[in-house]
Amino acid sequence: MSTPSATLTVWAGSWLAGHSAPDDVLDALRTWAPQQSVAAGDPVTGGHTGLPWASDETAETAPGAGIMVLLKLIREALVGPGAQVRLVLPVPGDVRGIPVGTEFAAAATEAGEGLLVGSPGADGAGLVPVWTDDDSLQWRVYATPIPPAAHPDMPLGEAEFTMREAVRDAADALQQLHTTRLDSGGPSPRDLVEDELEAHSRHQYPDSMPLRARRILDIADQVAAILTVAEREPASAPSSATAAAAQESLLRPLWNAIREARLAAVHAR
The missing domain is CATH 1.20.1440 (de novo design (two linked rop proteins))
Incomplete structure (x- = not known):
C-alpha cells in the first residue's frame, strides 16, 4: 500500500461491508506507525467533535485521541444517500475531487493524500495523516463539505x-x-x-x-x-x-x- 490514507480507505471499506473486523482495520494502520493518534485539524472541528486541536506547532505535544476514534468518526459521517469513503491524492495543480478553499483541501494538498467521508453535496469529514516523527502518525480531522460529484475513476x-x-x-x-x-x-x-x-x-x-x-x-x-x-x-x-x-x-x-x-x-x- 502506498499511503496511510489508501490503507484506511480499503480497510474501512472492507469493514463497513462486513468483510473485516474493526481490529483488522487498526492492525493494518499500525503497520505504518506504532504510535497513532487523532486530533482536530482546526479549532472549529475541535469544537464540533470534542477532539483536541493540534496545529503543526503543537502536534508533538498534543497526543490526541486513540485511533479507535477514527472508526467512530467514519461511521458517523456515513449518513445520507450515496455516502462513501473516498481516497484523494491531490497535488499542486491538480486538486480534482476535493473541496477547494477549505482547511481540508490545504492540508490534503500539502500531505499529498487524505480521505473524504460522507454524501456528495453534503457536509462530511475529511481525514489527513500527518507524520509528527518517524514513528508517530497523527490523523487530522476536518469538518468539510463533500464535493457534489466525485471525479470518475479510470476503469x-x-x-x-x-x-x-x-x-x-x-x-x-x-x-x-x-x-x-x-x-x-x-x-x-x-x-x-x-x-x-x-x-x-x-x-x-x-x-x-x-x-x-x-x-x-x-x-x-x-x-x-x-x-x-x-x-x-x-x-x-x-x-x-x-x-x-x-x-x-x-x-x-x-x-x-x-x-x-x-x-x-x-x-x-
Whole structure:
C-alpha cells in the first residue's frame, strides 16, 4: 500500500461491508506507525467533535485521541444517500475531487493524500495523516463539505493496461536520465528498486479486495519505485532550468498515471 490514507480507505471499506473486523482495520494502520493518534485539524472541528486541536506547532505535544476514534468518526459521517469513503491524492495543480478553499483541501494538498467521508453535496469529514516523527502518525480531522460529484475513476481494465505500459516507460526514463551509475561500485538500479518495494510489501490487502485491483496497486508500486530511484539517484543534477523542465516533463505524466490507477484500484468494489 502506498499511503496511510489508501490503507484506511480499503480497510474501512472492507469493514463497513462486513468483510473485516474493526481490529483488522487498526492492525493494518499500525503497520505504518506504532504510535497513532487523532486530533482536530482546526479549532472549529475541535469544537464540533470534542477532539483536541493540534496545529503543526503543537502536534508533538498534543497526543490526541486513540485511533479507535477514527472508526467512530467514519461511521458517523456515513449518513445520507450515496455516502462513501473516498481516497484523494491531490497535488499542486491538480486538486480534482476535493473541496477547494477549505482547511481540508490545504492540508490534503500539502500531505499529498487524505480521505473524504460522507454524501456528495453534503457536509462530511475529511481525514489527513500527518507524520509528527518517524514513528508517530497523527490523523487530522476536518469538518468539510463533500464535493457534489466525485471525479470518475479510470476503469480497472484501462488502469491495469496503463500501469503495465508505465513499467516500460519508467524503465526507459531511468535509463534516459542516466541514473544507473554503473561504474560507481554502489548498489545496482535493480537493488535500489527492490529496496523501495520492500517497504510496500509489509502492507496487506483485505481478502475482499478484487484481485485485479491488487495487481494494479502492485504494479503501480513497482512503477513508483523506479521513478523514485530515478529522482533520488541521479548521476548529476539538471544543469539548467531547461534540463530540469525536461526531467519534469518526462516523469510527471508517469506520476499522474500512478495516481489515477491507484484511485481506481482503491475504490474498486
